[in-house]
Amino acid sequence: MHAESEIREPLILGNKTYHQISEDIVRPIEGKATKQWYMLLTLAVICFLWGIGCLAYTIGTGIGVWGSNNGVDWAWDITNFVWWIGIGHAGTLISAVLLLFRQKWRMAINRSAEAMTIFAVMCAAIFVTLHTGRPWLDYWLFPLPNQFGSLWVNFNSPLLWDVFAVSTYFSVSLVFWYTGLVPDFAMIRDRAVKPFAKKFYSLLSFGWGGSARHWSRFEEVSLVLAGLSTPLVFSVHSIVSMDFATSVVPGWHTTIFPPYFVAGAVFSGFAMVQTLLLIMRKVYHLENYITIKHIEYMNIVIIVTGSIVGVAYLTELFISWYSGVEYEQYAFLNRATGPYWWAYAAMMTCNVISPQIFWFKKLRTNLAFTFFMSIIVNIGMWFERFVIIVPTLCRTFLPSTWNMYHPTFIDIGIFTGTIGMFFTFFLLFTRYFPVIAQAELKSIVKASGQEYKEKAKHAAH
Amino acid sequence: MSNVTIHAIFDDEEPLMSSAKTLKSNGIRVKDVFSPFPIHGIDPVIGVPRTWIAICAFIYGITGLSLGTLMMWYMMINDWPTDIGGKPSFAYYMNMPAFIPISFECTVLCAAHGMAITYYLRCWLVPGAKAKNPDPRTTDDKFLMVVETKPENKNDIESILKNGGASEIHYK
Numbered sequence: 001m002h003a004e005s006e007i008r009e010p011l012i013l014g015n016k017t018y019h020q021i022s023e024d025i026v027r028p029i030e031g032k033a034t035k036q037w038y039m040l041l042t043l044a045v046i047c048f049l050w051g052i053g054c055l056a057y058t059i060g061t062g063i064g065v066w067g068s069n070n071g072v073d074w075a076w077d078i079t080n081f082v083w084w085i086g087i088g089h090a091g092t093l094i095s096a097v098l099l100l101f102r103q104k105w106r107m108a109i110n111r112s113a114e115a116m117t118i119f120a121v122m123c124a125a126i127f128v129t130l131h132t133g134r135p136w137l138d139y140w141l142f143p144l145p146n147q148f149g150s151l152w153v154n155f156n157s158p159l160l161w162d163v164f165a166v167s168t169y170f171s172v173s174l175v176f177w178y179t180g181l182v183p184d185f186a187m188i189r190d191r192a193v194k195p196f197a198k199k200f201y202s203l204l205s206f207g208w209g210g211s212a213r214h215w216s217r218f219e220e221v222s223l224v225l226a227g228l229s230t231p232l233v234f235s236v237h238s239i240v241s242m243d244f245a246t247s248v249v250p251g252w253h254t255t256i257f258p259p260y261f262v263a264g265a266v267f268s269g270f271a272m273v274q275t276l277l278l279i280m281r282k283v284y285h286l287e288n289y290i291t292i293k294h295i296e297y298m299n300i301v302i303i304v305t306g307s308i309v310g311v312a313y314l315t316e317l318f319i320s321w322y323s324g325v326e327y328e329q330y331a332f333l334n335r336a337t338g339p340y341w342w343a344y345a346a347m348m349t350c351n352v353i354s355p356q357i358f359w360f361k362k363l364r365t366n367l368a369f370t371f372f373m374s375i376i377v378n379i380g381m382w383f384e385r386f387v388i389i390v391p392t393l394c395r396t397f398l399p400s401t402w403n404m405y406h407p408t409f410i411d412i413g414i415f416t417g418t419i420g421m422f423f424t425f426f427l428l429f430t431r432y433f434p435v436i437a438q439a440e441l442k443s444i445v446k447a448s449g450q451e452y453k454e455k456a457k458h459a460a461h
Numbered sequence: 462m463s464n465v466t467i468h469a470i471f472d473d474e475e476p477l478m479s480s481a482k483t484l485k486s487n488g489i490r491v492k493d494v495f496s497p498f499p500i501h502g503i504d505p506v507i508g509v510p511r512t513w514i515a516i517c518a519f520i521y522g523i524t525g526l527s528l529g530t531l532m533m534w535y536m537m538i539n540d541w542p543t544d545i546g547g548k549p550s551f552a553y554y555m556n557m558p559a560f561i562p563i564s565f566e567c568t569v570l571c572a573a574h575g576m577a578i579t580y581y582l583r584c585w586l587v588p589g590a591k592a593k594n595p596d597p598r599t600t601d602d603k604f605l606m607v608v609e610t611k612p613e614n615k616n617d618i619e620s621i622l623k624n625g626g627a628s629e630i631h632y633k
Contacts, residue, residue, distance in 0.1 A: 018497060018602035143536055152536035156545055156559040164566040172573040179577060182586060183600070187497070190597035206586035209593025210600055214584045215499035217512045221580045224518045225573060232569050239562055442602075443498040 004104075006457050010450035011105055013288040018442050022187055025438040028284045029188060030197075033431055036283060044423035051417005054410045055130070063133050065410045072393040072405040077131040079385040080415050082240055083268070084124035084422075085166065086261070086381065089233055090269020091117025092173060095180075096229035099222065104448055105297050107440040108289045111184075112280060112426075113273050114177040115433070119425040120272070121170045123418035128166070130414070158242040165239040169232055176225045182208045183218070184434040237265045244388065251331030251392040254319065260312035264381060267305035267351070270298050271377035278371045280430055289436055292365050299364040302377065306355030309384075313352060331392055339404060340391040343383050350380020464609050466492075467618060468595055469627040471604040474500045480625030481506045481606065489618060492607040495599040514583070518576035525571025529564045595633075 016024075058065055068075045091113040098106035129135050140146070141163045143153050153160050185205035192198040208214070238258035245257040274295065281290040320332040335344050354376050358364040390405045429435070446452045471477040474496065481491050481503065491507040494500065504511070534553045537543075537560075542550040550556055581587065599605045606627075610618055615632075622630055 022497075022601045143532060151541055151543075154543075154545060155533045155537050155563055156548065156556065158562075161562040161566070164563045164570075168566045168570045172569065175573060175577045179580070183498075186592065186594075187600040189592065190594070190600045202592065203588055205592070206581065206588060207590025207592055208586055208600075209595075210495050210497060211593060212494040212496070212500070212503055212507060212509050213512075214586075214593075215496065216504050216509055217514055217580055217584060219499050220512045220514050221576060224515050224576060228518075228569050228573050231565070235562065235565055242562075439498045443501075 004447045004453075006453060008448070009291075009293045010453045011108065011291065011293065011448040012441065012445055013291055013450045015451045016288070016445055016449055018445070021438050021442055021445065022191070024286070024289070025184070025434050025436050026188055026191065028430060029432060029434070030192075034283065037427065037431065041424065041427045044420045044427060047416050047420025048424050049417075049420070051414050051420055054413030054417060055126070058130060058410055058414065059135060063131065065408060067405055067407045067411050069403060069405065071396065071401045071403050072390055074131075074389050074393065075405050076407050076411040076415060077127045078243075079382065079389050080418065081124045081127035081131070082261075082385040083382050084120045084127070084418065085240060086237065086265035086268045086385075087272045087378075088117040088120035088124065088169075088173075088269065089237060089262070089265035090273050091115070091120075092169075092176075092229050092233040093266050093269065094273070095176065096226040096233065099226040100230060104444050105294055107437055107444060108286075108291075108294055109273065109277060109298075110440075111177075111180065111433075111437045112276060112430070112435050113269075114173065114180070115426065115429045116269075116272060116276060117173050118170070118177060119422045119429075120269075121166065121173065122425070123422050125166065125170070126414070126418055126421075128162070158239060158246050161239045162243060165232075165236045169236045172225070172229060172232060176222075176229060179218070179221060179225065180437055180440075181433065182206055183210060183439040184437065186210065187438060188434065234262055237262045249331075249392060249396065250325070250327040251320075251335065252388070253328075254316060256312055256315055256319070260309065260316075263305045263308035263312065264351075264384060267302060267309055267355075268378060268381035270301050270305065271374040271381070274298055274302075274370055274374035275378065276426060278367060278374070280435065284430065284435065286436065289441065292367070295367065295370055296361075296365050299358045299370060299373075302355050302373075303358045303364075306351060306377070310352035313348065327397065330395070334395045335387055335391045338391055338395060340387065340394075343387050343391065347380055347383040347387050350376050351384060354380070465612055465615055466633040467606075467608045467610065467615070467622070468631040468633060469606045469608070469622040470596065470598070470629040470631075471606065471626060472602070472628050473626075474604055476626030477604045477606055478503060478506065480622055480627065483621050483625060484608065484618065487617070487621065489608065489610065489614065489621075492609045494607070495594045495596070495605040497600050497602060497604075500604075514576055514580055517579050518572045521575030521579075522568045522572030524575070526564055526568040528571065529567025530560070532567075533560045533563060 066076065068077070094106050094113040095110040098110075129138050132138055132141075141153065141160070182205055185201050186208035189198060189201035189205045192201055238261065241257035241261035244252040245254060247253060277290055278295070281287055317332055320328045323329070354373060357373070363369050394405055395402050469480070471480070477494065477496075478500065481494070484491055485506055494503055494507055503509070537550045537556060538553050544550070548556070594600060594605070595607070596603065596605050606622070608618055619630060
């Protein structure tokens, strides 16, 4: 057991025994689903089905049904892809990077954040597989021998790096998540009374028993997976940024992109975690586990990453001016004052100015305000990707190709559909899966639980 | 005469730990411990050796790196060298910088999945496997110690366990 300073605030509130933790985590699974849950699920499924309809229409007709045009050939699809994949990054950051830094507060939030990662990457995958135009030929992205005289894929291309990075990221995150879930499924299995539930969780728990040998391997596997996922998560968004940065398009051809994209990804991901957790803790009464302190810690990460993003925006502006390249200068002038100035203004306000409000402790510990801000940041980060892609492409080297981009009904429909899919999966996850890593939490209850901390304080004085 | 198996159930990890230490100092081996969460420091007491799984991961990673390198060398340099954007693929080392991202991804892919598969198989955690804990309460809040011993030592062990704070003792 690790020792913890008494001035650190407790991470688990109330008088919790091991058994009480099991009870609290299992309650949403064993109990009946609430009306709110059904309402949210219905809404999410409707959006999801709507998206499937638009998706089917796109596949049946071709991507001409999108608003993308000859000049602006990357638009909503890639904006949404980058947005979703960025959101996914917070999950890995929480579970892997915070594990390496031995941050105990991650334990209450890592499970749902990792679930969020997996669902977000699935949403992102929809856009990349679709934007190729003929998604039934997407297997051409893989290095497979083929009938065209074995002409292979191009390993020099960042688009191919993306294929490898995103698929590695998705599968490794899935394994990491599932490995952590196994002991918790076993806990549910061992207390399940209904025969179907017993069978279901037996199957999911893979026969976990919790012997000392298995725990020792479990911890080693978690640690090594965290060590592997940490550079992996940085590589994924760096590579996504290289899809832009290795091109010769003014406004994209910048070396600042990898760190700036990674910071932005973590920034937007934490905002999404806040959005989800603030609802979840309320609906499932997890206020004792996901405390105000947890929310505050996450808001601090939002200030830090938001400020990095802000510095990156300003650096970009400075460098474009300092470079002396008029195309580069125009690209940024056009972003800020061109036809899409409102998107740029929205991005600057939401991402640079608004997170600074979290310097006030009163506001960063206020739940309603945090929820509002998390939505603002999500909107801001969507606009960031939009600003990078659309205004840049609608004013490139050849003025005769300059044109505007307008999303179509289908563009919006597919995006709504992915939001629906994300929430459908997340709602099902919160209903059937343990939303908090209870085994890990039990190991810190004596060091970081409120009751134990108070006892230790009294013993010391 | 055959050995007896003692299952001692504890309500907390500290009494289990101290009992395990007492048993160890009396020269009695604890066969296994089942707990709802990892008990840090128990491994040397009950003689669980340090796992090799991280070393396996390293070996899988090296394998992934080699396979990735081989793949890119074969496809880009050996089998069908193409001149892309005025950058011909003549030698591996010349194109190497562009191959770093995928080399890294292949390393991580193989290391992570290889290690995970090793872990699941080594612990025999597979879909449909029978629950390995002897008592279902050990995944909730109970700690179970398994001691295998000769019948003549039974009473000594039982008294050590009882004094150490075991709440239940069963014989299998």
